[in-house]
Amino acid sequence: GTRVLMTVLDKIDTKFLKDTVADVVVKACSACAVARPDDPVGFVAGWLEQFVENDAILKKRVGELTVKAAEETADVEARAETASAVSDHAQRAQAALAHLASLSGDPDELYIHAANYALRLSSTGGTGVRAYVADLEEPEEDEMAATLEEPGEGEEPAVAAETETDETEDTGSIPEPGEPEYGKFFFRYVAVAAAKGDDQNFLVGKKLERGVGVSFCMVDNTLKQPWIDIQHVMTYRGPPLETREGDEPTDPDAPPPTKVHFVGGFPRAGAFFAVPIVLVTGEVAGMLCLDSVKTLGGGNGLAIPDTDKDWVRLVAAAAATAMDAAAAQRRATLLQARDEQTAIVAAIAAAEAPDESEAAEGEAPKENEADAEPEPEEDAPPEPEEGVQMSDEDTIKALEFKKRDREKRLAVAEVALLATQKRLALVAHLVDLVDETALGEIRSAPRAPKQTWRVVKAGLYAAGFKKFEFDTWSLTRKLLGGEFRTKLQKLNPNDVTKRDAKAWAGVHKCLAGVTANAVVRESKVGAVLHRWVDAFVAVSDATLEVTELKTAIEDFENEVEKTQERIAEAVADAEAAAEAEAAAGGAEAEAEEATAS
Numbered sequence: 001g002t003r004v005l006m007t008v009l010d011k012i013d014t015k016f017l018k019d020t021v022a023d024v025v026v027k028a029c030s031a032c033a034v035a036r037p038d039d040p041v042g043f044v045a046g047w048l049e050q051f052v053e054n055d056a057i058l059k060k061r062v063g064e065l066t067v068k069a070a071e072e073t074a075d076v077e078a079r080a081e082t083a084s085a086v087s088d089h090a091q092r093a094q095a096a097l098a099h100l101a102s103l104s105g106d107p108d109e110l111y112i113h114a115a116n117y118a119l120r121l122s123s124t125g126g127t128g129v130r131a132y133v134a135d136l137e138e139p140e141e142d143e144m145a146a147t148l149e150e151p152g153e154g155e156e157p158a159v160a161a162e163t164e165t166d167e168t169e170d171t172g173s174i175p176e177p178g179e180p181e182y183g184k185f186f187f188r189y190v191a192v193a194a195a196k197g198d199d200q201n202f203l204v205g206k207k208l209e210r211g212v213g214v215s216f217c218m219v220d221n222t223l224k225q226p227w228i229d230i231q232h233v234m235t236y237r238g239p240p241l242e243t244r245e246g247d248e249p250t251d252p253d254a255p256p257p258t259k260v261h262f263v264g265g266f267p268r269a270g271a272f273f274a275v276p277i278v279l280v281t282g283e284v285a286g287m288l289c290l291d292s293v294k295t296l297g298g299g300n301g302l303a304i305p306d307t308d309k310d311w312v313r314l315v316a317a318a319a320a321t322a323m324d325a326a327a328a329q330r331r332a333t334l335l336q337a338r339d340e341q342t343a344i345v346a347a348i349a350a351a352e353a354p355d356e357s358e359a360a361e362g363e364a365p366k367e368n369e370a371d372a373e374p375e376p377e378e379d380a381p382p383e384p385e386e387g388v389q390m391s392d393e394d395t396i397k398a399l400e401f402k403k404r405d406r407e408k409r410l411a412v413a414e415v416a417l418l419a420t421q422k423r424l425a426l427v428a429h430l431v432d433l434v435d436e437t438a439l440g441e442i443r444s445a446p447r448a449p450k451q452t453w454r455v456v457k458a459g460l461y462a463a464g465f466k467k468f469e470f471d472t473w474s475l476t477r478k479l480l481g482g483e484f485r486t487k488l489q490k491l492n493p494n495d496v497t498k499r500d501a502k503a504w505a506g507v508h509k510c511l512a513g514v515t516a517n518a519v520v521r522e523s524k525v526g527a528v529l530h531r532w533v534d535a536f537v538a539v540s541d542a543t544l545e546v547t548e549l550k551t552a553i554e555d556f557e558n559e560v561e562k563t564q565e566r567i568a569e570a571v572a573d574a575e576a577a578a579e580a581e582a583a584a585g586g587a588e589a590e591a592e593e594a595t596a597s
Helices: 003-009 013-021 022-035 040-101 107-120 307-354 356-361 392-427 437-444 451-464 475-480 482-490 501-511 515-521 525-594
Strands: 132-136 186-194 226-228 272-278 286-290
Touching: 013 022, 013 226, 022 040, 040 107, 040 307, 107 132, 107 186, 107 286, 107 307, 107 356, 107 475, 186 286, 226 392, 272 451, 286 307, 307 392, 307 437, 307 525, 356 515, 392 525, 437 482, 451 475, 451 515, 451 525, 501 525, 515 525
Parallel strands: none
Antiparallel strands: 132 186, 132 286, 226 272, 272 286
């Protein structure tokens, strides 16, 4: 039995006991030895039970402390991430504003970036709201609606008389910038930004006319507001517009408050916030808007946060900074234009002045030649009475008269053609200066410089562009690039066979009344272009006149020849008839003689 017991004890895992409960049991036994209780086993059992409870509490506390430490670490990390995100957003916002303020070259590019930055850097990151820009425009002038006499089919209209100007006079001071009268202005949506799936591109190009919606309260001086902030667009009823001089009295029965205009046509729930883009001169160039109007494609219908409103104000201010920089650059360029145009006028005057040496070497003018009476005008042949057909002889006289008249006019026209060709030769190089960089001066203007636009449109008509391609100033700006200059350079003023009558009617109507002095007050490159276009059109018109006169003379000569042939044929027929009649009479006489004999 003892041998078996020893075998079991030998198999006990003493290492396991030492590693797990030995220390605890030793402590329990030590406590029992010190306390010497009456029930040592019960004492040790109670001590061990208490130890287990204390150990559980201790482990729980350690766990709680561990969890708390982890939460504190996570909180610190979250705050750090938030601070980093805020810092990153602030840096992106500053970079966006700096970039926007630098876009002084092309208003269309500026508008697109303004809408995108206003949306993408809003608090929602572009979801639930949409941003758009509308510029403030004047009504476009339709040059084809001018009251010139309409041409017949295949004909070109008479060229309108241009305003005479003294090319030597001073080009005048550059108009001071200032705020225009907005009475006929309207808003046109030019850029839109929205979340993916929220297609708002239908807005681009649409107009917001005066008297529609609420936006003009940021424009009109009597009602001018720094911004528009509407929390609920469906229920908004704003203050009535103040009556202006000349307006019809307000109907007391009509609802006076202003309502929001829904471009899509259907009232929707949501908010609307708009800020004017105000230049340093006080002029309102347009507006930048945010709305949350709820549609099937997007919009959360909620109020727009104040942080987003502040951001839109900053974006509008940056856009205005870019426009102010462009305006300052255009003004600096205009100061150079006056000296440039003065030099061009002087060069033209010097080249067109008569050469004194040639005059001295030539034949001396006859005495009192200047006082000689002009050659009297030849009287036209009388017209035949009504119902009386003109004889061939009278027809020839009339044709000869018309031919002599055209020959006289041709001599004058050929002299005029040489003069226009000489002037074009003096300014032919100017078209090479109208390059992409120079045209940037015009492209940077958000609103059309009226005289310059007419010159540009005349060039576009002549170059073969269609009217619908430059119907608005925004469309015209897109065409002002290298292709425009290349097409102008390829034009040949002496080739009038391909002149489109309708297009050249547009050329003449655009240039009617435009003067170099008026254009140079608006644009340097516009003034250069005007010098070239004006000279080119003069040569082309003079070439056309010479060509038409030569054609008319040739036609008259052909008609005279045909009429003379007809007369010759009639004379020949008459002579032949007379000869035949004489021959018949002779034969009859011979027959009578033969009968008598």
